[in-house]
Amino acid sequence: MDDKFLKPYDPKATEARIYAEWEESGYFNPDQMIKDGLTEASAETYSIVLPPPNVTGRLHMGHALMLAVEDVFVRTKRMQGFRTLWIPGTDHAAIATQSVVEKDIMKKEGKSRHDLGREELLRRIGDFANESHDTIVSQLKVMGASLDWSREAFTLDAPRTKAVYTVFKQMYDAGLIYRGNRIVNWDPKGQTTISDDEIVHEERKGTLYTFKYAKDFPITISTTRPETKVGDVAVAVHPDDTRYAKFVGKTYEAVFCDVPITVRIVADKEVDPAFGTGALGVTPAHSQIDWEIADRHDLPRIPVINEYAKMTVEGQLNGMKVGEARSTVVEWLRTEGLLEKEEEVTQNISLAERTSGVIEPLPKLQWFIDVNKEIPGRGKSLKQLMLDPVKDGRIEIIPEHFDKTYFHWIENLRDWCISRQIWYGHRVPVWYRGEEIVVGAAPEGEGWVQDEDTLDTWFSSGLWTFSTLGWPEETPELVAYHPTALLETGYDILFFWVARMILMTGFALDTVPFKTVYLHGLVRDAQGRKMSKSLGNNLDPLEIADTFGADAARMALIVGNTPGTDTRISEDKIKGYKNFANKLWNITRYVLTETEGAKDAPLTETDSAVREELAALAADVTRDINEHRIYMAAEKLYHFAWHRLADELIEESKTIFTGEDEAAKASRKVLLLSLLTDILKLLHPFMPFVTEEIWKSVRTKDTLLMVEKWPATAV
RNA sequence: GCGCGCUUAGCUCAGUUGGUAGAGCACUCGAUUUACACUCGAAUGGUCGGGGGUUCGAGUCCCUCAGCGCGCACCA
Numbered sequence: 001m002d003d004k005f006l007k008p009y010d011p012k013a014t015e016a017r018i019y020a021e022w023e024e025s026g027y028f029n030p031d032q033m034i035k036d037g038l039t040e041a042s043a044e045t046y047s048i049v050l051p052p053p054n055v056t057g058r059l060h061m062g063h064a065l066m067l068a069v070e071d072v073f074v075r076t077k078r079m080q081g082f083r084t085l086w087i088p089g090t091d092h093a094a095i096a097t098q099s100v101v102e103k104d105i106m107k108k109e110g111k112s113r114h115d116l117g118r119e120e121l122l123r124r125i126g127d128f129a130n131e132s133h134d135t136i137v138s139q140l141k142v143m144g145a146s147l148d149w150s151r152e153a154f155t156l157d158a159p160r161t162k163a164v165y166t167v168f169k170q171m172y173d174a175g176l177i178y179r180g181n182r183i184v185n186w187d188p189k190g191q192t193t194i195s196d197d198e199i200v201h202e203e204r205k206g207t208l209y210t211f212k213y214a215k216d217f218p219i220t221i222s223t224t225r226p227e228t229k230v231g232d233v234a235v236a237v238h239p240d241d242t243r244y245a246k247f248v249g250k251t252y253e254a255v256f257c258d259v260p261i262t263v264r265i266v267a268d269k270e271v272d273p274a275f276g277t278g279a280l281g282v283t284p285a286h287s288q289i290d291w292e293i294a295d296r297h298d299l300p301r302i303p304v305i306n307e308y309a310k311m312t313v314e315g316q317l318n319g320m321k322v323g324e325a326r327s328t329v330v331e332w333l334r335t336e337g338l339l340e341k342e343e344e345v346t347q348n349i350s351l352a353e354r355t356s357g358v359i360e361p362l363p364k365l366q367w368f369i370d371v372n373k374e375i376p377g378r379g380k381s382l383k384q385l386m387l388d389p390v391k392d393g394r395i396e397i398i399p400e401h402f403d404k405t406y407f408h409w410i411e412n413l414r415d416w417c418i419s420r421q422i423w424y425g426h427r428v429p430v431w432y433r434g435e436e437i438v439v440g441a442a443p444e445g446e447g448w449v450q451d452e453d454t455l456d457t458w459f460s461s462g463l464w465t466f467s468t469l470g471w472p473e474e475t476p477e478l479v480a481y482h483p484t485a486l487l488e489t490g491y492d493i494l495f496f497w498v499a500r501m502i503l504m505t506g507f508a509l510d511t512v513p514f515k516t517v518y519l520h521g522l523v524r525d526a527q528g529r530k531m532s533k534s535l536g537n538n539l540d541p542l543e544i545a546d547t548f549g550a551d552a553a554r555m556a557l558i559v560g561n562t563p564g565t566d567t568r569i570s571e572d573k574i575k576g577y578k579n580f581a582n583k584l585w586n587i588t589r590y591v592l593t594e595t596e597g598a599k600d601a602p603l604t605e606t607d608s609a610v611r612e613e614l615a616a617l618a619a620d621v622t623r624d625i626n627e628h629r630i631y632m633a634a635e636k637l638y639h640f641a642w643h644r645l646a647d648e649l650i651e652e653s654k655t656i657f658t659g660e661d662e663a664a665k666a667s668r669k670v671l672l673l674s675l676l677t678d679i680l681k682l683l684h685p686f687m688p689f690v691t692e693e694i695w696k697s698v699r700t701k702d703t704l705l706m707v708e709k710w711p712a713t714a715v
Numbered sequence: 716g717c718g719c720g721c722u723u724a725g726c727u728c729a730g731u732u733g734g735u736a737g738a739g740c741a742c743u744c745g746a747u748u749u750a751c752a753c754u755c756g757a758a759u760g761g762u763c764g765g766g767g768g769u770u771c772g773a774g775u776c777c778c779u780c781a782g783c784g785c786g787c788a789c790c791a
Contacts, residue, residue: 008753201790208791223791236791271791280791287791347790401719405786408718412787495786526727560728560739564720566784568727572740579753590750629731635738650750 001592002697009585011549011578015689019141022692027707028148030083038707039083046082047481048074049468050140050147051489051497052155052461054093055132056100059139061523061531061557061569062490064541067143068554069520070488072630074146075685077485079710085481086146087468089153090133094425094457095354097132099190101125101424118423125424129156139542144550144688146706151477153468155460156426163467164460165429167508169440172430176370176382176507177418179430183291184364184417185350188309189357192421193366195456196414197495199359201348210277210341211333213263214254218247220340222276224347226333227325230259230313231304234282236293239267241278257332258315259304266297285363301363309360322360367419367428367453375507385506386410386499395502397517398628399564402491409495418456425454462500465513484514491519491564518628519564523557526570544574551687552577558686559634580638581690584683587646588694591672594657598673601666610649610671614640614678619713621682634686641679649675673698678711 026032033039048070053063070086078084098113101124105111113121133154140147153160171177184193210222219235237244247265254261263281270289271280284294284301294301304313311317311325320328333339350359371382380388387410389395390403397403419428428451431438438448460467465487469478483505489497498517505513524530525537532538544553548571555577561567603611617640624633649672656668677698684691684705695705 005750008751206790221791225791272789276791282791289789289791345790348788349790399720405719408787491786528727562729565728570727570740573727575753576739579751582753583751586751586753588750593750624731627731632729632731635729639738646751647755651755654750 001589001596005585005589005592005697009582009690009693011551011581011689012546014693015142015144015545015550018689018692019144022146022704022706023141023149025704025707027078027704028086028146029150030085030148033078033707034083039078039081041083043081043083045085045481045485046074046077047085047087047484048486048488049087049465049484050089050145051487051493052089052091052153052464053136054096055090055129055136056093056097057132058135059541061539061541061544063139064143064544064553065520065523065557065561065567066488066490067140067145068557069518069630070486071143071145071554071688072558072625072634072685073486073488075688075706076625076710078146078706079681079684079708081709083480085148085151085477087151087153088137088140088145088147088149089155089464089468090136091461092129092154092156092425092457094454095190095192095194095420095422096457097129098125098422098424099354101128104128113423121423142542142545142550144554146688151468155457155464155467159470160460160463160467161426163463163471164426164455165440166472167463167504168429168455168459170508171369172439174376174507176373176375177367178370179365179367181363181365182368182415182417183286183288183361184366185352186307186360186362186364187352187355187357188307188360189355190352190422191307193364193417193419194352194354194359195417195458198353199350200353202351203346204349206345206347206349208276208341208343208345209330209333209339210343211339213252213256213261213281213338215336215338217252217254217263219244219265219279220277221279221281222341223281224345225322225326226329227311227317227322228283228286228304229281229329230256230261230311230317231283231285231302232256232261232263232281233284233294233299233302234264234266234297236266236268236271236280236282236297237278238271238273239269241267241271241273244279257317257329259313259317264297264299266293266299268293268296286361288361291363303363305360305362307362309358366417367430367451367455369416369418371413371415371503378510382503382507383410383413386502389502389506389512394512395515395517398519399562402494402517402519402564406494406499409499416456418459419451419453420456421452422454425457426460427451428453428455458496458500459504461497462504463508465501465505466509471508482509483512486516486518487514488518488520491521494519516628521561521564521566524566524568526568526572528566528568539569539571544571547571548574548578549581549689551581551689555580555634555638555686558630559638561631563628577687580642581687583642583646584679584687584690584694587641587650588676588697590650591676592697594653595669595673598669599666601663601670603671604664604667606664607667607671611674613644614675615711615713618678618682618711622710622713625685630686637679637683637686641683645675645679680705681708681711684708 034041074086102113187194206224208222208224209226212220248267251264282290282293284290285303306312309322311320317325374381429440430451431443431448433448465484466482469482471478501513552574556574621633621636653668656664680691692705
């Protein structure tokens with residue numbers, strides 16, 4: 001027995017060394033596995049692409065959970081003989097990264113992006129991204145992730161950019177990407193458009209004002225945003241509303257707070273006759289619904305608010321911020337005697353998730369993806385392309401009930417605004433020269449100007465499963481490993497990312513990006529609160545690994561954590577699995593001490609029964625893992641190792657070994673060694689470091705546990 | 716408003732097709748020059764949120780009510 005077992009297991013002194021050995025072996029790369037005869041070249045493939053962490057800093061416990069889960073599947077499949085590939089990468093994360101760097105520069109130097117200019121800002125962000133990347137890569141390794149580093153990708157590197165430009169052009173040529181002037185979600189704080197999914201709603205108290213535009217105006221309207229009424233062009237009423245029927249079609253002039261307005265009365269079925277006065281002041285330039293009403297009634301659209309959320313009208317309101325303009329208008333209404341009613345209401349206001357800026361709906365010229373248009377030659381829309389594979393079972397979502405959420409989201413989906421007014425990201429691959437437009441690649445010749453905007457970060461991450469495999473080239477990797485087997489990610493990005501991947505892959509490759517979606521929940525603290533910087537309750541995976549070992553962190557994150565459900569993590573729980581690693585260590589110490597020089601011997605009846613018990617456990621655990629119940633597999637293995645092997649079998653072995661029955665002794669030695677060997681293999685995907693370290697003392701040949709064959713599941 | 720989920724031991728959670736309620740932690744009592752104190756043994760603890768139904772049998776399936784959480788939509 002090795003002397004190292006005389007001291008408690010020390011993960012700190014072990015884990016980094018073991019990871020280096022794995023890396024050196026080259027076995028994270030399936031090609032090396034085949035080359036060394038450890039995997040059949042013809043074996044079925046199993047592939048996962050790592051959801052690329054944002055290069056915005058460091059990894060958190062959510063990442064640690066993701067890595068633990070994915071590594072369990074990858075390591076199991078590798079041991080089961082699959083051609084197993086897990087591709088690493090990072091995400092440039094456009095707006096998230098840019099805003100982190102911008103904030104930092106503002107704080108340290110008091111400069112805005114405009115002070116620095118595009119080139120300088122991009123240089124600074126690039127530096128920051130590189131630093132974050134290096135930190136993240138080292139953290140991924142600390143967690144033990146068996147990623148094929150030879151295939152690492154970055155969403156903004158050259159091959160991925162090529163993929164982005166290629167898809168953009170294909171979608172443009174198919175008429176699915178268009179440039180249009182439409183109401184978008186404008187974030188005045190971040191100075192960019194954002195997608196519907198980047199909005200969060202917050203309940204706030206507001207006031208609903210009921211008033212007339214002018215004394216002689218026949219209809220009273222209600223609004224929470226009186227300042228926008230200077231942009232009104234109509235009052236809409238329900239077609240069946242008898243109160244207003246006689247006004248429909250008429251046009252009225254008024255001067256509203258210094259601004260001359262022309263208001264037509266229109267009938268539109270979208271108007272709820274029960275809300276307020278049943279009459280809606282239509283502001284087409286600053287409301288989504290009003291924009292649509294304007295479409296139907298051919299109304300003009302008068303912008304009265306600019307990108308800085310300031311008024312752009314004649315008279316006293318000009319240049320005022322919207323909030324100030326609101327009080328001014330209300331004051332004006334009062335003095336004019338037009339205000340009939342003020343009611344306190346709770347309203348949902350829209351905030352930009354990233355900056356907390358209040359969203360201002362503005363008409364802007366932006367790039368969109370049309371999700372409803374039929375794709376030429378395909379007979380279906382992108383929406384259907386997203387819907388079908390989940391409906392017909394080509395994609396399985398775990399837990400299953402999330403498919404309802406997914407369908408619900410798609411039903412409400414509108415065209416996807418893909419252009420952003422930020423600088424970090426894939427620049428929109430469109431070049432202009434006068435009336436000419438070129439899409440996809442920079443044209444030859446003088447005088448071409450590229451579109452100023454960049455693409456929504458989810459555009460490039462939508463391509464991730466195939467851009468990482470070399471698409472648009474028809475690489476051997478793409479052929480072998482796509483569609484990928486599993487996508488494992490948080491349920492919070494089901495719409496952002498998972499849906500977009502299904503969309504992009506359906507369009508570009510006419511297939512699915514993955515067969516199974518495994519959605520993990522949020523990692524919360526011991527009190528069930530979200531981990532956040534402001535609460536200071538973040539657990540840093542690096543510190544945890546340092547104190548308890550990555551193996552302990554992995555087990556704590558996996559055991560009892562069902563997919564789709566939030567999990568609570570505490571140092572106590574992690575400590576329990578550190579103790580477990582030590583338990584394995586001491587089991588080994590006992591078994592190796594007792595079996596030194598043991599020869600092969602027939603098993604007694606009792607001992608063969610135990611062998612069968614282990615085979616049954618192996619079968620059970622294998623089934624659990626195959627059916628994605630790793631939380632159960634982990635618990636069963638823990639229980640068997642500690643409470644069966646250590647507490648019972650080893651305890652009764654002590655009696656056997658001090659007894660007289662030589663056959664029983666010989667049998668028990670064979671049994672203990674075989675149980676230990678199999679438990680190490682079965683536990684390896686969960687606790688790769690400690691099992692690999694123990695393996696060095698148990699193995700009969702100079703091999704790595706990570707490439708051992710998975711135990712047989714039947715005797 | 717529409718939809719989804721949760722409610723099981725003091726706490727955190729499992730419970731795969733319906734077949735005698737489980738784990739970890741905590742707590743209580745006890746052991747111990749032991750492979751391991753990063754230990755072991757034992758004990759306590761649940762009318763599975765309420766009500767109704769299906770069934771020989773329901774934590775599990777159906778209906779209903781309540782509380783909590785989440786998503787989406789509306790938000791004039």
